[in-house]
Amino acid sequence: MEQSTKQKRIFSAVQPSGNLTLGNYLGALKNWADLQDQFECIYCVADLHAITVRQEPAVLRKKSLDTLALYLACGIDPKKATFFLQSHIPEHTQLSWVLGCNTMFGELSRMTQFKDKSQKHADNINAGLFTYPVLMAADILLYQADLVPVGSDQKQHIELTRDIATRFNNSYSPTFTVPEAYILKSSARIMSLAEPERKMSKSDPNANASIFMLDRKDDIIRKFKRAVTDSEAVVAADPARLGIYNLVNIYSSLTGKSAEEIEREFEGKGYGDFKIAVGEACADVLAPVQKEFDLLTRDKAYLDGILREGTEKASCIARKTIQKVYRKVGFYLPNSK
Ligand code: TYM
Secondary structure, three states: OHHHHOOOEEEEEEOOOOOOEHHHHHHHHHHHHHHOOOOEEEEEEOHHHHOOOOOOHHHHHHHHHHHHHHHHHOOOOOOOEEEEEHHHOOHHHHHHHHHHOOOOHHHHHOOHHHHHHHHHOOOOOOHHHHHHHHHHHHHHHHOOOOEEEOOHHHHHHHHHHHHHHHHHHHHHOOOOOOOEEEOOOOOOOOEOOOOOOOEOOOOOOOHHHOOEOOOOHHHHHHHHHHOOOOOOOOOOOOOOOHHHHHHHHHHHHHHOOOHHHHHHHOOOOOHHHHHHHHHHHHHHHHHHHHHHHHHHHOOHHHHHHHHHHHHHHHHHHHHHHHHHHHHHHOOOOOOOO
8 A cells, every 4th residue: 555655644633622731741742742753743723623512712713723832832843743723624524524424323322422521511412522523533534644642532533433434445445544543551541630530631620630731830739739649658550549540650651750660769758749749740841841832822923834834735635535535435526627
């Protein structure tokens, strides 16, 4: 196949539906930056997905550009990676329709994110919330991505994407690259600091449950100090002790130290010392990102330029795929001559 001789392609996205958290950073953005030298990377701001939940228009507009600025501030280089907003490339919604006609109601009904969000937004269980994974499949398949770096909460969606791609390929002849999820173990699922049985989330109403990427050092340390743990007072990577396990994973992802090294480092010390060390490590990692973010958001013309260039590049790939798909499903295309 064409792809095997070429550099593998990565696609991923974040919804600009709130303030990005440490979960988004460790589960996604940090890895995106690490992958840019090895792969051809395409990173999107998923603004279409964001409106499956009600958004304040002015806030959504601002958060969309802020999300792009955060991608860049994490060290993802626009000379190496391609950036764009999902709503700027109409092929996403075009492909989403075709894929929706190749996705079963039962498959979408089984998605845990749909079930969770329907519970959280019981007054707004809209069709977009239900077909959300189809649009996500369209995002990925449009660019013939090989790998999709995400946190483990997105694994089910990637599996569905694989099923849709395989079904389409079998029905219409090979069309899509069947992508794989790329998930790092220690940062796959960063949990809430207040309720460690739940994932850390942008939309958590309890501000103490999440570290936000733009939180100041004092707040970061305070939130880690208050993080829910247990009464055993032994720093250990024990999955049964959710709170401390989460903090060990966070510290490991931030510092690159293994769980064993961390257990040794804090042997005989209480949770207090450990929590401060995690807070300091987190603030140290986020400080340069925040500094860069402040600079970038002052230069809207620069960000717009990055988007224009990225949209142009991504559009070329998207157009090719949609033309291929339209031809395969039997849509009449007039002769261009
Ligand atoms: P979103 O915006 O919820 O999250 C963006 C990325 O951050 C990861 N993530 C986490 N990782 C570890 N621990 C956490 N607590 C945590 N919270 C979030 C997510 O797994 C994700 O990688 N549907 C997607 C956006 C999307 C997308 C795509 C992703 C749209 N199209 C195509 C990949 C490919 C979403 O809502 O992510």
